[in-house]
Amino acid sequence: MSSVSMSAIPDIVIGRLPLYLRALRRLRQEGKQVTSSHELGRRLDISSAQIRKDLSHFGGFGKQGTGYQIEFLIERLQDVLQVNQEWTVAVVGAGNLGSAISHYRGFQDRGFRIAHLFDISPEKVGLRIGAFVVLPVSKMSETIRKDGIKIAMLAVPAEHAQTVADQLVEAGVQAILNYAPININVPDNVQIQYIDPVTHLQHMTYYL
Amino acid sequence: MSSVSMSAIPDIVIGRLPLYLRALRRLRQEGKQVTSSHELGRRLDISSAQIRKDLSHFGGFGKQGTGYQIEFLIERLQDVLQVNQEWTVAVVGAGNLGSAISHYRGFQDRGFRIAHLFDISPEKVGLRIGAFVVLPVSKMSETIRKDGIKIAMLAVPAEHAQTVADQLVEAGVQAILNYAPININVPDNVQIQYIDPVTHLQHMTYYL
DNA sequence: AACTGTGAAGTTTTTCACAGCC
DNA sequence: GGCTGTGAAAAACTTCACAGTT
Numbered sequence: 001m002s003s004v005s006m007s008a009i010p011d012i013v014i015g016r017l018p019l020y021l022r023a024l025r026r027l028r029q030e031g032k033q034v035t036s037s038h039e040l041g042r043r044l045d046i047s048s049a050q051i052r053k054d055l056s057h058f059g060g061f062g063k064q065g066t067g068y069q070i071e072f073l074i075e076r077l078q079d080v081l082q083v084n085q086e087w088t089v090a091v092v093g094a095g096n097l098g099s100a101i102s103h104y105r106g107f108q109d110r111g112f113r114i115a116h117l118f119d120i121s122p123e124k125v126g127l128r129i130g131a132f133v134v135l136p137v138s139k140m141s142e143t144i145r146k147d148g149i150k151i152a153m154l155a156v157p158a159e160h161a162q163t164v165a166d167q168l169v170e171a172g173v174q175a176i177l178n179y180a181p182i183n184i185n186v187p188d189n190v191q192i193q194y195i196d197p198v199t200h201l202q203h204m205t206y207y208l
Numbered sequence: 209m210s211s212v213s214m215s216a217i218p219d220i221v222i223g224r225l226p227l228y229l230r231a232l233r234r235l236r237q238e239g240k241q242v243t244s245s246h247e248l249g250r251r252l253d254i255s256s257a258q259i260r261k262d263l264s265h266f267g268g269f270g271k272q273g274t275g276y277q278i279e280f281l282i283e284r285l286q287d288v289l290q291v292n293q294e295w296t297v298a299v300v301g302a303g304n305l306g307s308a309i310s311h312y313r314g315f316q317d318r319g320f321r322i323a324h325l326f327d328i329s330p331e332k333v334g335l336r337i338g339a340f341v342v343l344p345v346s347k348m349s350e351t352i353r354k355d356g357i358k359i360a361m362l363a364v365p366a367e368h369a370q371t372v373a374d375q376l377v378e379a380g381v382q383a384i385l386n387y388a389p390i391n392i393n394v395p396d397n398v399q400i401q402y403i404d405p406v407t408h409l410q411h412m413t414y415y416l
Numbered sequence: 417a418a419c420t421g422t423g424a425a426g427t428t429t430t431t432c433a434c435a436g437c438c
Numbered sequence: 439g440g441c442t443g444t445g446a447a448a449a450a451c452t453t454c455a456c457a458g459t460t
Contacts, residue, residue, distance in 0.1 A: 038419085052421060064459040087413060101405075197361070206288065272437040273442080
């Protein structure tokens with residue numbers, strides 16, 4: 001997990017911040033202005049002490065006796081996670097999954113904008129998928145470099161995931177969200193996260 | 209996390225087993241017959257000691273001096289995770305995401321078969337999506353009960369996720385994989401897991 | 417009265433390191 | 439020589455409990 005070890009703040013804490021942020025935005029949408037570690041904890045099924053301790057790593061965001069101002073805390077968490085800016089993202093793979101990702105409206109208002117969709121197949125290249133025209137993988141490095149893209153989502157078959165990841169890293173990508181059901185090796189300074197629904201299902205079947 | 213606390217084996221260990229299984233099947237596909245905790249660890253970026261300790265919870269699967277028989281270990285892990293049988297799964301939500309899930313070929317050979325696709329929208333009901341004809345949510349409880357379905361994937365808008373989850377639980381579903389970007393409350397005896405790509409992206413941007 | 421922020425205590429998880437076996 | 443399985447040690451993480459503030 002790369003640059004994690006040199007950070008003073010545990011990675012497991014960082015991993016919870018997006019959940020706090022998501023819940024807080026929900027509370028805001030419901031019209032609430034103030035919340036407490038207890039209310040958040042109840043919603044997220046996390047102890048209130050955990051939430052207070054996590055947040056305390058970044059400063060005193062709350063008020064004793066009152067709780068947390070939702071709007072203020074949202075801003076602070078977005079600052080910490082660096083999602084007050086908009087990140088430009090590339091998607092590689094224009095199959096069913098890449099297509100679904102490209103159509104998804106939920107990235108925009110949480111800090112991410114998809115800028116390009118790449119595919120290697122000549123039949124896909126040139127097609128319009130959602131708001132994008134599929135570009136050839138042969139143009140990938142050049143485009144990513146030109147636009148300074150730092151984040152990519154990988155939705156190619158498992159067989160090609162490592163090769164494409166290598167190209168992405170070579171082109172300057174520093175964070176990869178890998179949807180292919182395979183482990184990938186990247187340099188220590190590159191972030192990687194995985195999405196594989198089957199691992200979640202298999203985790204649950206243990207308990208059934 | 210429900211029934212977890214009464215188990216002798218830590219949930220965090222259970223969560224890694226699907227990753228081991230995935231890597232082992234990959235090794236098998238590459239033609240390998242034997243592996244070691246070191247080789248697995250290198251691929252997964254997990255320490256070899258961790259892997260040995262995790263596996264030792266379920267019995268001595270390896271041979272000193274030799275390592276692990278890949279085929280044998282795959283079978284054992286599939287037994288432990290109960291994925292030697294095929295689980296029948298329902299998908300709720302026939303939008304882009306539900307459609308992508310329904311088209312995905314990767315569930316079948318890892319223990320899961322999608323049996324039904326539900327949607328509430330009258331325009332969607334009756335459409336053919338992948339191998340499925342979209343069924344109305346009004347038929348959901350009845351169908352799930354009749355087929356004894358225990359697992360559901362939730363791909364509806366965040367606003368409807370809790371309501372649909374309640375109906376699923378009421379109909380007998382015991383495990384839900386929620387793709388909606390919102391926390392859901394379910395009874396203690398029901399498993400729930402989340403997939404939200406944005407939380408992963410936000411986790412990574414912290415380090416950029 | 418209600419709530420935060422936080423040291424200290426408690427618990428869980430990981431790593432170490434090595435005996436035992438192939 | 440290489441590897442597993444495992445107690446013991448170390449590290450990481452969570453919870454407790456309460457002083458301090460509104």
